[in-house]
Amino acid sequence: xxxxxxxxxxxxxxxxxxxxxxxxxxxxxxxIVQSKRGPSIFQPYxxxxxxxxxxxxxxxxxxxxxxxxxxxxxxxxxxVVLLIxxxxxxxxxxxxxxxxxxxxxxxxLGGFFAALAAVDTxxxxxxxxxxxxxxxGFLAEPVFMIVFFTVSFVAGSTIxxxxxxxxxxxxxxxxxxxxxxxxxxFLMLILAEGGRIPVDNPTGHxxxxxIDESKSLEYSGRGFALxxxxxxxxxxxxxxxxxxxxxxxxxxxxxxxxxxxxxxIPFVLFKIFCFLLVLVVIESSxxxxxxxxxxxxxxxxxxxxxxxxxxxxxxx
Amino acid sequence: MNDATQQLLQNLNALATGLFLxxxxxxxxxxxxxxxxxxFIVQSLLLAASAALLGLRYGTSHLxxxxxxxxxxxxxxxxxxLRKTSPAGIYTRREIDQVLDxxxxxxxxxxxxIAAYFVGAPIANAVSAAYRGPxxxxxxxxxxxxxxxxxxxxxxxxxxxxxxxxxxxxxxxxISIARDLGMLVELAIATDGLIIxxxxxxxxxxxxxxxxxxxxxxxxSLKETATRPETDEASS
Numbered sequence: 001x002x003x004x005x006x007x008x009x010x011x012x013x014x015x016x017x018x019x020x021x022x023x024x025x026x027x028x029x030x031x032i033v034q035s036k037r038g039p040s041i042f043q044p045y046x047x048x049x050x051x052x053x054x055x056x057x058x059x060x061x062x063x064x065x066x067x068x069x070x071x072x073x074x075x076x077x078x079x080v081v082l083l084i085x086x087x088x089x090x091x092x093x094x095x096x097x098x099x100x101x102x103x104x105x106x107x108x109l110g111g112f113f114a115a116l117a118a119v120d121t122x123x124x125x126x127x128x129x130x131x132x133x134x135x136x137g138f139l140a141e142p143v144f145m146i147v148f149f150t151v152s153f154v155a156g157s158t159i160x161x162x163x164x165x166x167x168x169x170x171x172x173x174x175x176x177x178x179x180x181x182x183x184x185x186f187l188m189l190i191l192a193e194g195g196r197i198p199v200d201n202p203t204g205h206x207x208x209x210x211i212d213e214s215k216s217l218e219y220s221g222r223g224f225a226l227x228x229x230x231x232x233x234x235x236x237x238x239x240x241x242x243x244x245x246x247x248x249x250x251x252x253x254x255x256x257x258x259x260x261x262x263x264x265i266p267f268v269l270f271k272i273f274c275f276l277l278v279l280v281v282i283e284s285s286x287x288x289x290x291x292x293x294x295x296x297x298x299x300x301x302x303x304x305x306x307x308x309x310x311x312x313x314x315x316x
Numbered sequence: 317m318n319d320a321t322q323q324l325l326q327n328l329n330a331l332a333t334g335l336f337l338x339x340x341x342x343x344x345x346x347x348x349x350x351x352x353x354x355x356f357i358v359q360s361l362l363l364a365a366s367a368a369l370l371g372l373r374y375g376t377s378h379l380x381x382x383x384x385x386x387x388x389x390x391x392x393x394x395x396x397x398l399r400k401t402s403p404a405g406i407y408t409r410r411e412i413d414q415v416l417d418x419x420x421x422x423x424x425x426x427x428x429x430i431a432a433y434f435v436g437a438p439i440a441n442a443v444s445a446a447y448r449g450p451x452x453x454x455x456x457x458x459x460x461x462x463x464x465x466x467x468x469x470x471x472x473x474x475x476x477x478x479x480x481x482x483x484x485x486x487x488x489x490x491i492s493i494a495r496d497l498g499m500l501v502e503l504a505i506a507t508d509g510l511i512i513x514x515x516x517x518x519x520x521x522x523x524x525x526x527x528x529x530x531x532x533x534x535x536x537s538l539k540e541t542a543t544r545p546e547t548d549e550a551s552s
Contacts, residue, residue, distance in 0.1 A: 172324040177334025177450070184338075296345075299419050303341050306426055310457075311334040313433060314450045 005093040007261055011086040012078055014265060019077075019236040020044035020229065022272055027203075029280045044232065048225050056221030062121050069117035070219065070226035076110035077233035084160045084237065085244045087264040089252040091161040099158035100241075101148050107234060111137060114227070118215040125207040129214025132291065136199060136211065139298040140192050146305040147185055154178055154312055160241065164249035176315075179246075181308035186242055188301035192294070194235045197283040199294055209288075236272075243271045322373060326449070329369040333454045336362045336488060337429070340461040343481055344425045345418050349473045350407045353395055356477050356484075360390030363484050366451065367491045376495045382502050386487070389506040394480065394513050398473070401517025403524045406473050415468045425461055432457035443493055455489030458482075472520040472530040476513065483509055 024041040031038025040046075058067060080103045082094040098106070115133055118126035152158045154176070155166035168174055192199045195212030207214055216227040244252060251267030253260040289297055339359040346352050364386040371379030399407070414421060436453030443452075462485055465478030487505075490497070524530050 170320065170323060172320065172327045175324065175327040175331045177331045180331055181334055181338065296418055299422055300345070303345075303422055303426065304338060307334065307338050307341065307429075310429055310433070311330065311337065311450065311454075314333075314436075314453045315330060 001093070003256065007088060008082055008092040008094055010261065011088075011092070012081050014086060014268075015077070015081045015233055015236055015240075016229075018269060018272075019232040020048060022236050022239070022276065023232045025273065026276050026279065029276060030203075030283060033280055033284045044228075048229055051220075051225035051228070052222055054221040056223055058223075059121050059218065062218075065113070066117045066120045066218070067223070069113045070223040070230070072113040073110045073230035074226040074233075075230075076106050077230060077237045079106050080237050081233075081240075084241055085164060085249075085252060086240050087253055087261050087268060089161070089164065089249065089254050090256070091159070095161050096159060100151065100160055100163070100245075101158055103160075103241075104144055104148070107237070108137070110230065110234065114215045118218075121218040123218050125210065125214045125217055129210050129212070129217075132211045133215065136192055136294060136298070139295055140189055140301075143185055143189055143298060143301045143305050146302065146309060147182055147189070150178055150182055150305065150309045150312060153309065160245045164245045167246070168249055177311035178308045181304050181311060183242075183246055185301050185305035185308060186246055188297065188304070190238050190242055191282070192298055192301070194238060196279065198286045198289050198297055201288045239272055239275055240268070243275055244268070325369055325373040329366055329373065330450045332362045332366040332369060333450045333488065336366065336484075337454050337457060340458045340481055340485070341422065341425060343474070343477060344461055344465050344468070345422050347418075349409060349471060352474045352477050353398065353407070356480060357391045357395055359481065359484055360386060360394075363390070363488055366488060370449075370451075370491055370495070374495065378496050378499065379491060381499050382487075382491055385502055385506045389510055390480070390484075393510055397510065397513050398476070398517050401514060402473060402520040403530070405524075406471070406520075406530055415470060421464075421468050425464055428460045428464055429457040432460050439493075449492050451492035452489050455485045455487070455492075458485030458488060461485070470531055472516075472523060472532050475532065476516045476520070479516075480509065480513070 021041065021044070024039075024044045027043070028038045028041045082092075083098055083103045084100075085095075111133065115130040118130035120126075148158055151163055155163040157163060157166075166173065167179055173179065191197070195202050200211040200213075201209065202213065204210060204213070207217070212231075216224060216231075219227050248271055251264065251271060253264040336359055339355045339362065342355045343352055343359070346355060364383045367379045367383035367386060371377065371383065416424070433453050436456045439456070440448050440452040459482050462478050462480075462482030465481060466475055469475050469478060483505075520530055523532070
């Protein structure tokens with residue numbers, strides 16, 4: 001039992017440590033595709049280090065929400081990590097505290113506070129970005145719901161540790177239409193929730209066009225570092241859910257030993273690297289959608305997820 | 317053939333039909349005529365794949381023939397014919413008219429698919445259990461989606477593709493219910509389809525020559541323009 005608790009904390013440590021690396025690798029890969037050299041893959045760590053050592057400026061007119069939000073944004077992905085399989089294929093200490101739906105709600109809490117904080121400072125760009133994020137959020141919500149319903153429908157559970165087994169136990173199950181369509185819908189969700197390219201341009205520096213970035217414009221120093229790190233962890237967590245629960249539940253530790261669990265770390269990082277390669281292809285070959293086209297993009301995701309559910313119903 | 321392979325083949329067939337359904341949604345919603353045609357090509361490939369997989373699963377060589385005929389006629393000859401006959405301008409146009417906007421038409425399409433399940437279930441129950449599969453309800457759903465495409469699109473080429481999608485849907489149902497239909501029938505249907513495509517393509521070209529547009533949604537005023545020269549003379 002104690003070992004399970006320690007493994008669970010190890011998962012948190014892995015996500016804390018490697019989330020900035022993932023975003024650094026993604027940024028570097030994108031620069032390479034654009035025939036540039038790009039910053040080092042360790043640049044996000046340097047950014048965080050620098051920000052933690054800077055003074056923080058907080059507006060006098062802002063309320064407690066503004067000061068409280070970075071901690072919420074930072075902590076919510078950590079709570080989710082306790083629930084999902086990052087390194088092990090067997091349930092750990094906190095695995096049954098909440099299911100995937102609960103994890104989704106915990107993640108949404110961070111987004112909710114970030115939106116509130118953006119409105120709090122009355123900076124003109126903050127509320128605009130916040131309302132846009134809410135728009136993307138409420139369009140993505142039904143897709144999340146249908147995806148989770150389909151998962152529970154197929155696997156008979158929404159606990160991620162149980163779900164990941166049901167997709168591959170006879171290997172033929174991997175090819176059921178509901179599984180593949182679900183993967184497509186979830187990939188589109190990751191792009192939308194992570195603020196990646198067809199929905200939002202994460203590298204843009206133009207406030208008018210920002211969706212996700214403009215929420216943290218008012219932050220500086222430690223608060224900004226926490227917001228950044230929290231955002232990177234959220235993206236890492238979404239990738240872990242996609243890869244370890246839905247797409248490739250292989251390479252996770254099956255034995256309850258430290259060696260097996262530590263060996264799972266490079267496997268998981270390799271999977272994430274492969275996913276980042278795919279993401280770079282998607283991001284480099286598509287252009288950012290106009291704001292009102294996002295509804296159509298997420299509408300397509302919704303249709304895909306519903307088709308996944310229908311395909312499951314249609315199977316005799 | 318052991319149980320695991322059979323299960324795998326069955327699931328692969330189900331996957332092909334699931335993606336088939338998804339392409340039908342795409343044809344309802346996509347904006348460019350060219351993308352519409354590409355989705356139709358993908359859909360026809362999936363139809364051929366489904367036929368081949370069913371043939372492999374149940375060991376009926378007839379279905380290989382169906383797959384082959386489909387593979388040659390729909391993804392290769394139909395696009396070639398369409399590109400030859402209909403004016404090239406259609407494919408480069410970016411936006412095409414729809415009666416309804418895209419989210420609404422997708423919602424209606426979803427309702428149609430759910431309706432197709434209730435229509436398809438009794439039909440699927442009528443055949444013996446070995447013949448049951450996802451093909452029957454999804455085929456009927458795609459048939460309805462094709463008909464829906466015909467009603468919402470206002471551009472000639474997507475309308476034609478809607479017609480072909482209906483045929484694809486009927487085919488998908490057919491290959492799972494009637495597995496030994498006779499090669500002659502399949503070939504006849506395939507050539508029929510090609511002739512329809514040819515005639516429609518020529519018609520689209522003629523419409524474009526006469527009216528200057530292929531937006532057939534606006535063709536309600538065609539009669540009035542024909543009589544207009546007389547009234548113009550009368551007024552002047």
